[in-house]
Amino acid sequence: MSKCIVFNNPETGIANMVYPTPEYLTAGGTLEKLAKTIVPKETEFKIVLVSKIKEADKYFRDAWSWNFTDDKIDIGMEKAQDIHMRRLKYKRTLKWKKMGVPQNINAGLDEAFSDTDKKAIKALRKLEGEDLKKFTDPESLKSYSPSYLD
Secondary structure, three states: EEEEEEEOOOOOOOOEEEEEOOHHHHHHOOOOHHHHHHOOOOOOOOEHHHHHHOOHHHHHHHHHEEOOOOOOEEOOOOHHHHHHHHHHHHHHHHHHHHOOEEEEEEEOOOOOOHHHHHHHHHHHHHHHHHHHHHHOOHHHHHHHOHHOOO
């Protein structure tokens, strides 16, 4: 069974996975030796089955941390909320582009827009006020998309 090294990056807190190449292992390399060269000093690491990593939802990959107590990947909700907000903002940007709205439009709406477009632009601005902290689990957060973005 394939194994990898997992540790939490001391600078970011994000889980890092290191997968040895078959050539490295064939040449006599071990995961323990590799960990000594890759993992920062005084950083806890673990050698785990790759299947433990593959079962984790990659949507919030940059919010992963390794839970050494429960031997699994945890998703940090604060980071996950930031990731999801960036994705929602991207979705809004695409919608604005489709409408011909410049990204840096200020609060005063240009007369060139119809009343319908002005209403849609105001609705899209609501995204800034969305509170994603109300979502306490990754699945409900991931499935949330305000209706005005559809």
